[in-house]
Amino acid sequence: MDFTLKTFLVMLAIGSLAGWVMHRSDFCLTGMVRDVFLTRSFLLLRALLLSVVISTLTFEILRRFGVSIQVFGSPSAAHLLGGIGFGVGMTLAGSCVVGSVYRFGGGEVTGAATILGLIFGSLIFFELAIPISGFFKRISLFEAATIPELLGADPLYVVLPSALAGSLFIISWARGGKLTLKSFIPTYLQPWKAAVAISFLGALSIFFFGTPISISTLYAKVATTIEAAIFPGHIARASYFSKSVAIPLEFQGGSITINNGPVTDTLFIAQGALFIGIFFGALFSAKMAGDYEVNFRIPPRQYLSAFAGGVIMAISARIAEGCNVWHLLGGLPYLSISSLLFLAGLFPGSYLGGLILKNRIIMTHGVEELRGK
Numbered sequence: 001m002d003f004t005l006k007t008f009l010v011m012l013a014i015g016s017l018a019g020w021v022m023h024r025s026d027f028c029l030t031g032m033v034r035d036v037f038l039t040r041s042f043l044l045l046r047a048l049l050l051s052v053v054i055s056t057l058t059f060e061i062l063r064r065f066g067v068s069i070q071v072f073g074s075p076s077a078a079h080l081l082g083g084i085g086f087g088v089g090m091t092l093a094g095s096c097v098v099g100s101v102y103r104f105g106g107g108e109v110t111g112a113a114t115i116l117g118l119i120f121g122s123l124i125f126f127e128l129a130i131p132i133s134g135f136f137k138r139i140s141l142f143e144a145a146t147i148p149e150l151l152g153a154d155p156l157y158v159v160l161p162s163a164l165a166g167s168l169f170i171i172s173w174a175r176g177g178k179l180t181l182k183s184f185i186p187t188y189l190q191p192w193k194a195a196v197a198i199s200f201l202g203a204l205s206i207f208f209f210g211t212p213i214s215i216s217t218l219y220a221k222v223a224t225t226i227e228a229a230i231f232p233g234h235i236a237r238a239s240y241f242s243k244s245v246a247i248p249l250e251f252q253g254g255s256i257t258i259n260n261g262p263v264t265d266t267l268f269i270a271q272g273a274l275f276i277g278i279f280f281g282a283l284f285s286a287k288m289a290g291d292y293e294v295n296f297r298i299p300p301r302q303y304l305s306a307f308a309g310g311v312i313m314a315i316s317a318r319i320a321e322g323c324n325v326w327h328l329l330g331g332l333p334y335l336s337i338s339s340l341l342f343l344a345g346l347f348p349g350s351y352l353g354g355l356i357l358k359n360r361i362i363m364t365h366g367v368e369e370l371r372g373k
Contacts, residue, residue, distance in 0.1 A: 003252070003253060003254030003255075003266075004254075004266055004269055006208070007208065007209055007254070007266060007269055007270050007273070008269050008270070008272075008273045009273075010204070010208045010209070010273075011205070011208075011209065011269075011270045011271075011273035011274050011277065012273040012274075012276060012277045013277065014201050014204055014205055014213070014274065014277065015273060015274035015275065015276065015277020015278045015281060016277040016278070016280060016281035016284075017197070017201055017277075017281060018098075018102075018198060018201050018213065018274075018277070018278055018281060019101070019102045019105055019277060019278035019279060019280065019281025019282040019283075019284075019285070020281040020282065020284060020285045021189065021194050021197045021198060021201075021281075022098070022099070022102040022194065022198075022278070022281075022282065023102050023103075023105065023106045023281070023282035023285040023286060024187060024188065024189035024194070024285050024289070025188070025189035025190065025191055025193065025194035027044075027047070027191060027194040027195070027198060028044065028095065028096075028099050029048070029090075029096050029098070029099060029324050029325060029328060029329075030090040030091065030093070030094065030095050030096050030099055030324070031044050032044040032045045032047070032048045032328075033045070033087065033090075033091075033346050033347060033350045034090070034091045034350050034353070034354060036347070036350075037350060037351050037354045038354050038357075038358075042178075043178070043179070043181055043191060044191055046169075046170070046173050046178060046179055046191075046192075047179065047191035047192055047194065047195040048195070048328065049166055049169065049170065050166075050170050050179070050192055050195040050196070050199075051195040051196075051198055051199045051329060052166065052328070052329075052332045052333050053162075053163050053166040053167060053170065054195070054196060054199035054200075055199045055202055055203065055329065055330075055332075055333035056159055056162060056163050056166075056332075056333040056334075056335070057159065057163050058199065058200070058202075058203040058333075059203065059206065059333045059334055060155060060156060060159045062203065062206055062207060063155070064156075066250075066251050067206060067207055067210075067251045067252075068210045068248070068249040068250055068251045068252055069206055069210055069211075069334070070210050070211045070247055070256060071145060072145050072146070072330075072331050072334060072336035072338055072339065073145060073321060073338060074140055074141075074142060074143055074144070074145050074337075074338070075140070075141045075142055075145070075336075075337040075338040075340075075341050076136060076137045076138070076139055076140045076141060076338070077136045077137075077139035077141070078133060078136035078137040078139070078319050078320060078321070079320050079321070079327075079338040079339075079341040079342045079345070080341045080342070080344060080345045081136050081316075081319055081320070081345065082316045082317065082318075082319035082320020082321070082342060082345065083316075083320055083327075083341060083342035083343065083344060083345020083346045083349060084316075084345040084346075084348055084349035084352075085312055085313075085315065085316030085319065085320075085345075085349060086312075086313055086316035086317060086320065086323065086324060086342070086345070086346060086349060087345060087346040087347065087348065087349020087350035087351075087352070087353055088309075088312055088316075088349045088350070088352050088353040088356070089308075089309045089310070089311070089312030089313035089314075089316055089349075089353070090309060090313055090324065090350070090353070091309070091349075091350045091352075091353025091354055091356075091357060092305045092306075092308055092309035092312065092353050092356060092357060093110075093114045093117070093305065093306045093308075093309025093310055093313065094110065094114075094305070094306060094309070095110075095111060095114055095306075096313065096323060096324050096325065097118060097214075097215055097216045097219065097313060097317065097323045097324075097325065098213075098214075098215060098278060098323075098325050099111075100112075100114035100115050100118070100306075100310070101115065101215070101275055101278045101279050101282070102278050102279070102281070102282035103282070104279065104282075105278065105279040105280060105281070105282030105283040105286070106282045106283065106285070106286040106291075106292065107286055107291075107292050107293050107294045107295070108295075109294060109295065109296055109298065110298060110302055110303060110306040111306075113303045113306035113307045113310070114306045114307065114309060114310040114313075115219075115310065116307060116310065117306065117307040117308060117309060117310020117311040117312075117313070117314065118216075118219040118310040118311075118313060118314045119219050119222050119223050119226070119310075119314070120223070120307075120310070120311055120314070121219075121310060121311035121312065121313065121314025121315045122219050122220040122222075122223035122224075122314045122315075122318065123223045123226070123227060124311065124314075124315060125220075125314060125315045125318040125319075126223065126224070126227065126238075126240065130240060132319070133318060133319045136319065141337070141341075142337060144337065145336060145337065145338065146334065146335045146336055146337060147335040147337060148335060150337065155335065158335060159335070162335070174192075179191070179192040180192065187285075187288075187289040187291075198213075198329065199329075201213065202329050202330065202333075207252075208252060209249075209252065209256070209266075209270050210247070210249045210251075210252055210256055211256065211267075211270070211330070212325075212326060212329055212330025212331075212334075213274065213325060213326075213329060213330070214271065214274075214322060214323060214325050214326035214330065215271040215274050215275050215278075215323075215325075216314075216317040216322060216323035216325075216326060217258075217267055217268075217271055218268065218271035218272055218274075218275055219314055220314070220318065221262075221268045221271075223314075224241065224260065224261060224262050225262040227262075228241075228261070228262035229262075235261065235262065240260055241260045241261040241262075242260070242261060243259075243260045244257070244258060244259040244260065244261070244263075244265075245257075245258050246258075254266070305357070309353075320338075320342050320345075321338070322339075322342070324342075324346065327339035327342040327343065328342075328343065
């Protein structure tokens with residue numbers, strides 16, 4: 001089978017399963033960080049650690065068997081800055097680049113507002129933020145891209161102790177009932193089960209296409225296509241849109257082609273299939289559970305917050321060379337230093353986003369409701 005067609009079909013299947021799992025469990029990477037500050041809940045953060053531990057082991061096994069994995073770049077200040085910005089954006093939006101898709105598929109229209117914001121934010125990045133991004137990327141911290149490279153050690157000697165330490169925490173939480181959430185919804189999927197499922201879906205993504213699950217570049221590609229249709233001359237003149245790269249995948253028998261211009265490449269095919277799969281997987285889950293309902297009667301401030309959050313996330317993801325899904329579910333298990341910097345930025349960013357959300361959106365809306373009465 002042709003590599004491109006195989007990629008589309010496999011990623012469509014992975015996306016469909018991921019959409020179903022995420023909808024049933026509300027496996028929200030935004031909530032994993034945001035809830036620490038807004039509700040003092042650590043349940044989803046524990047589920048994230050479980051996912052990272054499993055993925056760390058599976059990624060290393062795949063690497064040992066010669067599976068081609070797209071490498072992460074050297075760390076820079078851009079990854080920390082992008083993490084901070086992304087934390088602000090995802091908290092305002094209430095979802096991330098993937099969360100907005102499964103929630104939109106489940107009937108939440110604010111997910112559509114976030115998706116539009118992600119596309120619009122990509123346009124802003126192309127026109128205004130590329131020089132800023134380049135400046136921070138030049139502030140390089142290490143040549144080494146991963147912790148094993150930094151230590152000059154075989155990855156196995158870092159993977160095993162890290163996985164063991166994480167496992168001890170997980171076992172302790174499991175014994176204390178801190179990995180489960182009491183729910184009276186019969187179709188609800190516990191976060192720890194979702195974490196296990198998403199980990200193996202991420203491993204399948206690497207096995208067949210060489211990259212972790214992510215769709216952030218898809219929004220940039222859509223934005224590029226829109227801009228090319230409106231301003232074709234500008235796209236043709238800008239050097240940024242002429243850049244392209246092909247990453248060979250010896251194990252998978254193909255290559256990851258990435259083109260900044262309005263050109264269909266294999267990364268677009270893969271992420272487009274994931275997007276479609278996640279949307280319809282969540283839609284199918286909601287229909288089967290009997291809780292699918294589209295409600296447009298939402299306060300305008302929530303639409304605005306979702307859209308603005310999407311804009312900020314898009315710009316931040318371009319600066320950080322990836323979104324939270326890419327860095328947390330892909331980079332952390334790969335022991336990427338740039339992903340650790342991104343994670344370090346997410347927490348203060350999410351805290352700042354929470355302050356904005358409470359003081360400028362929730363409180364203001366509450367005052368307006370009281371005045372209306």
